[in-house]
Amino acid sequence: MIVLGATPIGNLGDASPRLVEALRTMPVVAAEDTRTTMRLLAALGVEERPRLIALHDHNERERAGDLVELAREADVLVLSDAGMPTVSDPGYHLVEAAIAAGVAVSVIPGPSAVISALAVSGLPTDRFSFEGFLPRRPGERRSAFAALSTERRTMVFFESPQRLAESLAAAAEAFGPGRRAAVCRELTKKFEEVRRGGLGELADWAAEGVRGEICLVIEGAAPSTVTMETGTEQVLALVAAGARLKEASAEVAEATGLGRRELYQAVLDARRTP
Numbered sequence: 001m002i003v004l005g006a007t008p009i010g011n012l013g014d015a016s017p018r019l020v021e022a023l024r025t026m027p028v029v030a031a032e033d034t035r036t037t038m039r040l041l042a043a044l045g046v047e048e049r050p051r052l053i054a055l056h057d058h059n060e061r062e063r064a065g066d067l068v069e070l071a072r073e074a075d076v077l078v079l080s081d082a083g084m085p086t087v088s089d090p091g092y093h094l095v096e097a098a099i100a101a102g103v104a105v106s107v108i109p110g111p112s113a114v115i116s117a118l119a120v121s122g123l124p125t126d127r128f129s130f131e132g133f134l135p136r137r138p139g140e141r142r143s144a145f146a147a148l149s150t151e152r153r154t155m156v157f158f159e160s161p162q163r164l165a166e167s168l169a170a171a172a173e174a175f176g177p178g179r180r181a182a183v184c185r186e187l188t189k190k191f192e193e194v195r196r197g198g199l200g201e202l203a204d205w206a207a208e209g210v211r212g213e214i215c216l217v218i219e220g221a222a223p224s225t226v227t228m229e230t231g232t233e234q235v236l237a238l239v240a241a242g243a244r245l246k247e248a249s250a251e252v253a254e255a256t257g258l259g260r261r262e263l264y265q266a267v268l269d270a271r272r273t274p
Contacts, residue, residue, distance in 0.1 A: 002067070002098045003077050004091060006084045006110030009213075010189035012043050014111045022108060024048050026077040030055040030067055032090050036081045050077070060090050064097040071103050083113050088132045088158055113187055114156050117215035120194050121154070121182035124220070128154040134167050134216075141167060143241040145174035150234050150255050152220040161185075161210045168203035171218060175199060180219040186212035226256040232266045239267075 005022055008014040023029070023046045031037035034052040041049070055063055055078065067076055078085045078094065084107075085091030098105050114130050131148070134157050135141045148155060159167050164183065171181070177200025185193045191212065195205060199218070226234075231252050238248035245267060253260035 001075055001104035001106055002071050002094065003075055003106045003108060004085045004095070005077050005079050005108040006112065007040060007079055007082055009082045009111045009113050009116070009187060010192075014188060015040075015044055016108065016110050018108045019110060020044055020046065022077050023050070026050055026075045028053065028070060028074055028076045030063075030076055030078045030094070032056050032080045032085075037079055040079075055094065056090050060093045064094045067094055068098050068101045068103050071098065083111055084109075087112070087114065087130075111188065113158075113184075113213070113215050116187050117182070117184035117217050118154065118156055120184060120187075121217035122196055123154045123180060123182060123217055125154065127152075127220075128156060130156045133158045134163070136163065138166065138170070141170050142174065145171055146237045147241040147243065149174065149237055150221055150252065152223065152255070154220050155218045157216040157218070159214045159216050161212060161214055164210050164214055164216070165203060165206035167216065168199055168206050171216075172199035172203050175218065175221070177201070177203075182217045183210070184215040184217065185210065187215065226258060228258060228262065228266055231256050231258045231263050232270055235263055235267050236270070 003022060003026070005019050007019065023041060023044065027050055029037060029050045030053045032055065034054050037052060053063070053067070055067070070076055078091050080089035080091065083089065086095060095105050118125055118128055129151065135144055178198045181197070181199050181202055183195045183202055183206065185195070195202060234252045235245070235248045238251065239245055245264065249260050249264040249267065252258065253263055
């Protein structure tokens with residue numbers, strides 16, 4: 001079978017006994033970076049050396065088929081550099097191929113930067129969305145935030161420390177400077193820090209420079225009474241961000257309770273109005 005193994009996101013003490021046992025006994029390990037895996041084996045005191053196969057963003061589609069066939073005969077442990085494979089890391093296409101081929105997929109759960117950041121953020125945890133890495137280009141980043149303008153769930157993002165200040169400023173512009181957020185830095189590591197506050201305040205703080213691996217957690221939109229006019233504006237914002245009118249109308253209708261057909265027609269009427 002294919003076994004997805006969660007690795008520590010910083011603190012080696014978070015490696016589970018099941019992961020250590022798998023590293024000792026599984027004959028094949030597909031690793032995002034084989035050098036990182038070799039260091040992990042050494043740090044955990046694992047003397048056995050499995051067969052290491054590189055599986056990363058640039059070769060996953062090509063190697064998925066071979067790994068699936070290999071997994072018919074022997075267990076294949078899949079590791080990313082940190083956290084759970086497939087979550088903003090290689091592994092999804094391999095899992096997809098394994099399921100299509102009827103090969104079992106299992107998991108060794110463990111550390112997760114997403115869940116850890118959400119838990120310590122101080123923001124609502126009952127419903128949340130993970131949005132992955134924010135776009136690098138400013139225009140695409142603004143469009144991404146515009147598409148989330150009606151999102152009421154807590155949102156979790158990955159971001160580079162070099163772009164954090166720009167992203168916080170863009171989020172403050174899109175959601176308002178007072179929207180609550182938390183910057184979770186270097187989770188489980190020696191210099192772990194969680195900075196909480198409004199988006200505007202956090203943008204000013206980050207402008208001085210931030211280091212380390214970053215998770216950004218942003219509060220969802222507050223419930224509001226939506227009129228057909230504001231619903232139309234939300235649909236237009238989604239369309240401007242790249243969504244199709246039909247899908248945008250359906251999304252806003254579901255979020256607001258407004259009629260999908262009525263929204264669709266209202267947007268068409270708004271476009272005809274000079």
